[in-house]
Amino acid sequence: MKGFVRKSVLVWLGLVILSCSVLGVIGGSQTETVFPPVAKVTTNYLLNPPPGASAIAYWVARLLEQHHYLQRSLDVSVSTNWFDRYITELDYQRIHFLQSDLDALSGYRTNLCRLLLRRGDSTPAYVIFSLFMRRLEQHVSYVTNLLEREQFLFDSEERVLINRKGAPFPKDLSEAQRLWRDRVRAEYLEEKLAGKKHAEIIDTLKRRYARTFRLFREWDSDNILEFYLASLARVYDPHSTYMGKSAAENFAISMNLSLSGIGATLMSEDGYCKITELIPGGPAHRSRKLKVGDRIVAVAQSNQPPVDIVDMPLSKAVQLIRGPKGTEVRLIIIPVDAPDMSVRREVNLIRDEISLKDRAAKGKVLEVLVEGSTNIFKVGLIEVPSFYGKVELGSGVNGGHGRSCSADVAVLIDKLTKQGVSGLILDLRHNGGGSLDEAIKVTGLFIKGGPIVAARDSDGTLIVYQDRDLTVAYAGPLVVLVDKFSASGSEIVAGALQDYERAVLVGDASTHGKGTVQSLIPLKPFLESVSKDVTNDPGALKLTIRKFYRPSGFSTQLKGVVPDIVLPSVNDVAEIGERYLDGALAWDMIRPLDFQKLNLVSPYLEELRQRSAARIAKDIEFKFVQEEMELLRKRLADRTVLLNEAQRLKEKEEMEHRNKLREEMRKQQKSIILTNWVVSVEEESGLTLDTDEPSPTVGGETNSVSRLSAELEMNQEETESEKPSGRDIVLEEAIRVMWDWFELLGPSPVVYVSNIVVGVASDTVPQK
Numbered sequence: 001m002k003g004f005v006r007k008s009v010l011v012w013l014g015l016v017i018l019s020c021s022v023l024g025v026i027g028g029s030q031t032e033t034v035f036p037p038v039a040k041v042t043t044n045y046l047l048n049p050p051p052g053a054s055a056i057a058y059w060v061a062r063l064l065e066q067h068h069y070l071q072r073s074l075d076v077s078v079s080t081n082w083f084d085r086y087i088t089e090l091d092y093q094r095i096h097f098l099q100s101d102l103d104a105l106s107g108y109r110t111n112l113c114r115l116l117l118r119r120g121d122s123t124p125a126y127v128i129f130s131l132f133m134r135r136l137e138q139h140v141s142y143v144t145n146l147l148e149r150e151q152f153l154f155d156s157e158e159r160v161l162i163n164r165k166g167a168p169f170p171k172d173l174s175e176a177q178r179l180w181r182d183r184v185r186a187e188y189l190e191e192k193l194a195g196k197k198h199a200e201i202i203d204t205l206k207r208r209y210a211r212t213f214r215l216f217r218e219w220d221s222d223n224i225l226e227f228y229l230a231s232l233a234r235v236y237d238p239h240s241t242y243m244g245k246s247a248a249e250n251f252a253i254s255m256n257l258s259l260s261g262i263g264a265t266l267m268s269e270d271g272y273c274k275i276t277e278l279i280p281g282g283p284a285h286r287s288r289k290l291k292v293g294d295r296i297v298a299v300a301q302s303n304q305p306p307v308d309i310v311d312m313p314l315s316k317a318v319q320l321i322r323g324p325k326g327t328e329v330r331l332i333i334i335p336v337d338a339p340d341m342s343v344r345r346e347v348n349l350i351r352d353e354i355s356l357k358d359r360a361a362k363g364k365v366l367e368v369l370v371e372g373s374t375n376i377f378k379v380g381l382i383e384v385p386s387f388y389g390k391v392e393l394g395s396g397v398n399g400g401h402g403r404s405c406s407a408d409v410a411v412l413i414d415k416l417t418k419q420g421v422s423g424l425i426l427d428l429r430h431n432g433g434g435s436l437d438e439a440i441k442v443t444g445l446f447i448k449g450g451p452i453v454a455a456r457d458s459d460g461t462l463i464v465y466q467d468r469d470l471t472v473a474y475a476g477p478l479v480v481l482v483d484k485f486s487a488s489g490s491e492i493v494a495g496a497l498q499d500y501e502r503a504v505l506v507g508d509a510s511t512h513g514k515g516t517v518q519s520l521i522p523l524k525p526f527l528e529s530v531s532k533d534v535t536n537d538p539g540a541l542k543l544t545i546r547k548f549y550r551p552s553g554f555s556t557q558l559k560g561v562v563p564d565i566v567l568p569s570v571n572d573v574a575e576i577g578e579r580y581l582d583g584a585l586a587w588d589m590i591r592p593l594d595f596q597k598l599n600l601v602s603p604y605l606e607e608l609r610q611r612s613a614a615r616i617a618k619d620i621e622f623k624f625v626q627e628e629m630e631l632l633r634k635r636l637a638d639r640t641v642l643l644n645e646a647q648r649l650k651e652k653e654e655m656e657h658r659n660k661l662r663e664e665m666r667k668q669q670k671s672i673i674l675t676n677w678v679v680s681v682e683e684e685s686g687l688t689l690d691t692d693e694p695s696p697t698v699g700g701e702t703n704s705v706s707r708l709s710a711e712l713e714m715n716q717e718e719t720e721s722e723k724p725s726g727r728d729i730v731l732e733e734a735i736r737v738m739w740d741w742f743e744l745l746g747p748s749p750v751v752y753v754s755n756i757v758v759g760v761a762s763d764t765v766p767q768k
Helices: 053-067 076-090 099-104 112-119 123-149 173-193 198-217 221-236 245-259 283-287 314-321 405-418 436-444 489-499 524-528 602-618 620-637 645-666 729-745
Strands: 155-161 241-243 264-269 272-278 295-301 328-334 345-350 362-368 377-383 424-427 450-457 462-467 478-482 504-507 516-522 540-549 640-644 673-679
Touching (some): 053 221, 123 221, 173 645, 221 241, 221 540, 264 314, 272 283, 283 345, 362 729, 377 405, 377 729, 436 489, 478 489, 489 504, 504 729, 602 729, 620 645
Parallel strands (some): 377 424
Antiparallel strands (some): 264 272, 295 328
């Protein structure tokens, strides 16, 4: 998840240069591990550390100790956690290492940190990796033979454990082989239920296992060192890591993917390529066919056959997904809300570049007719996908080409209020952060000065960031939309507006919960302080240095921001958010900052909640969401899969039938949003009709009742031709919440498009 400090570079730290000399041998034989017998292994996979590895490892250890937020020494506890993490990250399904292997390696468990600090010794990384490769070779050989002779019958009630997170390692090779057989049978059935024939399934699985082995086989000494030191950094927290040369290359690829190709950010999780973010304006986002959490299992180029990417390294998968602008890519996915892992869906996309304009803030005027009303009124919507700035923080690069998020939002506020909107909705869903300065300035557009956020260093030093601009760009009713993917900078904005009681927050049960700042430290200056002969790039260490706190004193870390009105969401069941990351820093609080609440929300909040809950109980779309939540909850609770083909087919057919019924029921539903007009930051000549939003009617009315003021102009040439696949039910409920707020504020601060005009909304609500 992107933090709002992306690449802040820590300057020379002025450390006293410590000796990297060898201070002695630890425990004598502890650096020599005797392996248990391993049959049918043809290759010795033990590599030696690369030149300079000792100095790199030493400085990573020292910088973590002295400059990470936790200020935690590399003691026995860290060593134990590091050993376990390195083993688990290599073998995340716990099916390769045997318990006897771990017993043989146990001498390393409490001594990894001592070896690193006293000798810069990374030898354990290579010994452990060598044993992993031996077991992986056995695994692939076993599966290859099994695929040739297994009958693959699925007529029993057998269930196998697929998600082995936290499960014990197999005690011996026989138990490991039973796990390997269970897994390949489950994989075979998934492919069969997805419609593949026997020969195709055998070919797919053979290629998958062979590819996995080949890709690990290609790891060199640098790759192993990077993986080893990165696992150490993640012992401190999940956002700290070591990035060697290859990681920097992969990082560049992922950033390019965010700006071109399909417009999605991806991560590798349990062997699957998982979508973690859809970039606003990109092909994936525009298609409305992909969701965060979807897993891509195969990629096809135009009319070419799909290439299986399960267990493929992320960098390789990204290369298949990316491509020239205007070309077609077909993604085979397992939907995030699929009740069965065998469910496959094909999504066709045309690759495109994502310009800054696509990622910039956008405004819309929504003509709305709520249930029970005969008057159409206008609501302003401002979508903020990220807090971009004129200069990316710490990079020295003009990443925003002279544009800033806060300036764009201010322009949009001015244009929307001139169109007589009755209230504003600030949409921070899927906003992963960006510039801290811009997040503070955006918050300041809605309040008359005061503290926005505080940052605390490891030594307790508190830095309070203030909005010092006493002007208010908008003082009318404000609703803020958030979800589980609202992180970092967006949590600062949402948290401050909630603490000031300036806005009503609506959305998922909480935001993401990333309340930390990372800094990127290049290692080359430290190595050069000892030796001027450093020629290769030793990489960089990214570590967490601060935590953030809201004006109320609550940290946004781990718990995130809890909306005033929580709506049902599958995101709240899925394992999304900081609290699901291993080693995430704890939540805490400080003394509240000196600020004054506006008291615009709490007098009405209980009534707003009751009205929203009553609507949700009757809304069929939210009923569908709650059903999906329960299905996903059951699937996550049961980590096994049933290997009964007939029963699985029946369940799949029931799901398909249920989805068809839902689609028929959806056709009868009407949106309260009648017309959607885009307000551009650049355009000076009126508004553009956005046909990418639904425009059905309520209560039998026709769109002919909707009339904009004479000054609004429509540029038909710039309208989009695609129609969305469904309504934005969260946005619609936010509009209804705003309507309720209008009634409770009284006199009604509404500007009607038809029938009645009562004045500008922001002039009728409490002013500061």
